[in-house]
Amino acid sequence: MTFQISAISIYNEDGRIRTVPFKTGKLNIITGDSRRGKSALLNIVDYCLASKKYVIKGAALRNFVQVFAVTLVKDQQQLFVARPAPAGKAATATTMCVVAQALGAPPPQWAELNFSTPLDIAKNVLSEFADIDRTVRIPAVRSATPIPPSVRHALFFCLQKQNEVANPDLLFHSQGEEFLPATIRAMIPYFLGAVDPDQALLENRLRLLRHELAQLEAALAAARSLSAASGQALALVTEAVEAGLLQPPREGMTAERALEHLRQAIAESAPTQIPDAGDDPVSALVEQRRGLRERHGRARARIANLKRAAQENNEFLDQAAEQHARLATLNLFAPANTADQEPRCPVCDSHQPQLSQIAEVINRDLGRLDADMTVIGSDTPEINALIAAEKDTLQEIRSALGRNQEQLDTLTAGQRAAQGQADVSRRAVLVQGRISLFLETAGRHVQGPQVVDRREEIGAKIAELEEAIGAGARDDRLNSFVSRINTKIKDKAATLDLEHKESPIRLDPQGLTVIADTARGPVRLADMGGGENWLGYHVATLLSMHEWFSEQRSPVPRFLILDQPSQVYFPEDAPDSTALAGPDRTALLNLYKTIQSTVEALDGDFQVIVMEHADLDDEPFRSSVEARWRRSNDQALVPQDWITADINDD
Template structure:
């Protein structure tokens, strides 16, 4: 079991304490008028759980509260966590106070608090208290650095602000913030239990080995481009031939060692031989060669793009096909064999009908065809990946050839500029010999430098071994299985809440971070399920179902869910404070609370829900769950009235 919240506390500058207590394993409701500090409770929890920002809003809190605190309880352990408001121009407070207490102990007094724990250390302590394994490394999307899960990531599934709880576009807390959707996608498998710590370690090693192989490929390519037989060597050979120092040479068979030997021969001649007849202009030949290399380079790139597109389409097909196949397999609608009695029953609803056998046969044939397609695509994918690797290797060679061509062209052009004032053949030959000698000296120094050792074979063998240990798709299979079980819970709650599309299969989409109804007209995402009541209902149904799973599997997510004003969808924007709900809206809201209460009771105290509400119902379970009423009529609010020593606007 992980932690719940037993109290939220605030302290003013004089050290006075105001505490809001909560019952563990129960539904806790704070109801009241607007601008009485209800929404601030969620922000205080967020801030005290090591937020990197100062998320506290409201003039009363910012002007008259100096310390925020929460009391966390886990089994027989209690942790008091306090964090000061930032001082002067600081953006946030970077130290916290974390103290282990006896179970049931009161919050510390202001004088007993020492803020000496750095924010990063505090996050680690809170993560450990939640049961999160900080040694696990989760591969991050679009980043070479893996992520260590923390209590901050667990809060994606524990908090629902006022602008999130019924949002058609955002399902999880902080999903609307830049870059965080990718982090939520990466963390869902871990918190659902689909990431085995040992396997996560192997996956991280595999990722590092793949990076090492890519770095080796880059280093080898760079070494090849800086080899002695570069474009500069070929250009100097051309100048030596033009100066009469060497006979014409076949460029196609020129190797590194051969080129250096010929250049050494050119420096040994004292007198130039007769200048050969000018054939094709070497510069023109190089320009034409460069044009051809560029054309081949463009064709290779286009081929790689086409192959990658084909591989992506294969992966998309396999993902969709596996999901559909897994859904049918989970439902166990079609058995492997059919008896006379089975063929007379519908495989979906189990009703007696003479056509059901034909329907089952059609479904079986479709499943067999789907299995065949999956097999073919899976067999094709490795071949496509092999083709991509071969094309990329050829592309790398073309890039090196282009670099050598450019170097040869630059060297030859520079040499001709230097020789144009030396029409005498002897002077010209001597100038070329000097340039060759300088190049040979430079090359000798380069050869003496450490060379890159090709370890691609060894690294590739290690990658293959790790891939075999990890198992292709093992984590995805577990994730799909777990999500399928959670989907059944969401479906039950959708029926209980009488939501739109409750008659259709409902599923959580971990990639899209939304809920989808699979209808006969196609998939319907949460944003297309019209109406705030449906958006609210699916938010609550999904998060309750996930917390049921967290509790049943003992996963390291705080056993709490904080909802800020779920009843807002039933009140018009200009509704007065204290307005009452009547008719179907009241029935629907009460039904929502009954569903929350049923989930809490089913988990036997292992789950706590805190709700900040505008509505105030006199029906159960709402009435007995109210912990406080903060209304203008009774003068109650989060910040006591006598703390406010000056006029403020949002009171």
């Protein structure tokens, strides 16, 4: 079992404590006027559950409160968690006080608080207290390393701020923050129970193997591109020939053969005259580069043409399949079984002599379409194979261009160095020195680790893991669980009398919204009219998810905090508008009856805390009110005697 909240506490600089108690397994309502500290209760819970930000708002809290704390309980265990306000100009406090207490113990005195637990450690302790399995690894956003789920991820389903509880575009807490929607999508399967811990380990191992295979293939491709002699080696061989150290080689130049020629060049004594080297090697390389660029352009053009042909084939097959379906018409115009059989209308069974001709034309068109689709369908794999071959050719040309550029760079550098060296022997010695430096560097490269082709071995392990995991096993479980939750959402939509209540309603874990499948097509939450519908579907969805969390013993904390759900019925700052009348009052009371029904059905395993502006005399609202913070009774979260200076808001 995971935890609920039994109290929220604040400490002032004198060490005085203000504690707001809550009943576990019950509906708790804090009602009051605006700017009395109601919304701060949600922020205090968020801050004390290891938020990376200082989320506390309001001048009274920021100026006159030094420590924020929550008391968490589960079964017979109690955990007190306190966090100080940031000191000085710090953005947030990075240490916390986490203390295990006897069940029912009051908050410790300020002098007893020891803020020595680092934020990350505190988050781990809270996650373990929620029974979150930290051995599970979930693929992370913007990172190759998967991350374990934590209490911070569970809060997506436990908190609804004032700007979230009836927001048509945001269904979950923090969904509007950058990058967090992807994290919510990743965490939903785990908290719904669709991620088996053992299978999660296998999936993580499979992911690592696939990454290793991709890296190995990239390394092997790089090694293949270096199998031919590098441009620098070829250029040095050309310089050695020009300097009279080598005879022009006649065979193909591999990397090993080029190194043999260069070793031979430094072993030769400097010549007294330079042999005729024939044409200018730089000009030959420039001409070779021009030819490579032309081949490169032609290869790219061929790839573009082939891709266009493949696309046209696919478009034709789609249109032909649609036309074929229209012509087939369920074989209504079948040919007559015998020559003397009269053709009859397949609808009214009347004698229609012209039907034989119509059937013949349709069947002939169908046959022609079948033949065309067969021919085009068989061409598509061949075109894809040609595209792959052209891409390999393009890569070879690019490698050749790279080697050509190296040769040009080395030759021109050598020619610049040799300028002014009229003495043949001095120029040959200079070339030998450059070759010696290259061989020394190449020797170190050869001694480096060689790439071992383990693709077959890794591929076998991947196939084994894929078979063990099963294709789409997690997705199948997730879809099954979401389907069960959808039934609960629809039932609550009917109880709340929401728009589209008669249509199938479904939670969309990818879009992070609720969708109604109407006769006219899907309608997303943002397209459902009215704040009452947005609020209703928020509450219906989160209540249904918490019912599922409880049934599945999920490690999501067993509380839901709603900040001012009645805002859709009247403005928050309307003076003395604490009582509603007519349909609005009926709708709001129905909302609380639905919440109370869920709390009672879960029999102590679920707690709801609501901060409200409204104040209803009807049940279950009246008996669930834990405090009334109003200007008329001088009650607020921060006691008036703590405020020792003028502030703009409280």
